[in-house]
Amino acid sequence: MATAGVRDWPALTELRGQGEQMREGIDDAFMVLILLWASHLVEFHFTVPLIGSLSQDGDEQLTLGFVSQVARRLRDSPKDAMLDRFPLARLQSVQYKHWDTEFGVQGQFAAPFFYLPNLRTFFGYRIEMTRPSNEESDEDDDDIQSAYLTEFPVGTSTVEDIILNFSDMCLEALQTFIRACRRLRTFALDYGNVLDTREVDSSRLAELLVARADSLQNLALDWGDSPTLEITAQGPLEIEQCFRQLHRLEYLELPLYMLCEDGELDGQTFISLNSQLLPKSLRCLCLVGCAYWRFDSKVEINKMVDSIEAFILKCGPGVNFRTWRLWS
Known part of the structure; x- marks a missing residue:
């Protein structure tokens, strides 16, 4: 032989x-x-x-x-x-x-x-x-x-x-x-919980993704729920702000908190999900889990649940994406 x-x-x-x-x-x-x-x-x-x-x-x-x-x-x-x-x-x-x-x-x-x-x-x-x-x-x-x-x-x-x-x-x-790829269609990055301490510059990752906007159709990001993993933006482009520039993106999976923003109405603070961060081309959105240690109280958790419900109501007939999932 x-x-x-x-x-x-x-x-x-x-x-x-x-x-x-x-x-x-x-x-x-x-x-x-x-x-x-x-x-x-x-x-x-x-x-x-x-x-x-x-x-x-x-x-x-x-x-x-x-x-x-x-x-x-x-x-x-x-x-x-x-x-x-x-x-x-x-x-x-x-x-x-x-x-x-x-x-x-x-x-x-x-x-x-x-x-x-x-x-x-x-x-x-x-x-x-x-x-x-x-x-x-x-x-x-x-x-x-x-x-x-x-x-x-x-x-x-x-x-x-x-x-x-x-x-x-x-x-x-x-x-x-x-950069090895001639054309990048799918990119999925899961840091899981294997890291003891790691700082990730999300701005640089955002720049890499935007550079592939003409071909990128599927994107999945999961930082894990470990408090030792620190996501920082050391450049002008934050990772949350780059999604809208991915004009061919059809599938997006990311931690729920990445779409969260604080607001105030009639003296009351609230947490909402900002759908304006999403590209119009999106067809499927998957929000992965909710890291409860990120919230200070049950009140904030309840506000997040209310925000999710309001967001779901917006995902009816006439919206762009056809599939919406929440994984906890």
Whole structure:
């Protein structure tokens, strides 16, 4: 089998230990051959180890090394090359995560998938990336980068849908993912509750989203309910103010409080939901939960409930969006 694999993909000889690991019956070695010969594969669920184990000889390196090989050759191929002859050329969707649910996974090793010619959907679970992939690295990182492609393309990837669940990525890393895409249709970012302390500059995220306004149709943001996650606006554009500029947006999912504003009428303060923040193109609005620790008293909670009821009444016949959900 190893000989047949090398015949079809000579670069397999560059994967150190491929033949050895096949003789030992290691799954990772056989997975490389499956990916090589599964020419009609359209969906792939991929798990990777911790970065420390990638710097050593290990069973888990081969699949990741093979995907990096394919991506490098796709990247360096002439424009008129027959890309459908490459392995993974028909892959349309990939799920990328650590091989168990306890740890996160390094985001820079997802870069090869963004070179595949027909990939449309990238799903990442617990991706950790606290610096951009092109930042200066130490010698150990350089050794890893020589074996694995960690540089993302810029504006050439066919990926249109990016879904990041339980993410721990800095804004520069998010920018790397978003800017890789030629056209971004869906962006979902969920910070979950995995962060101890994190400050997120929502202004920079807003700028990234507005830059994709011509193609962005689906947006989901979930900051989680952790009080240790601080959302700040350090620039002129606040995240709440950017939604209306997303003129092609049809689906929006966000924390309920992001549409809240304080008001006063006849000496009475109240909380309302500001529908003016929403784009006219919107068809489906999903408000995720209500973080009760954000309110000082039951009175404020009751006011919020009243505001939600009033907002629902506005969502009858004649309004733009057809679907409205509240998740608590």
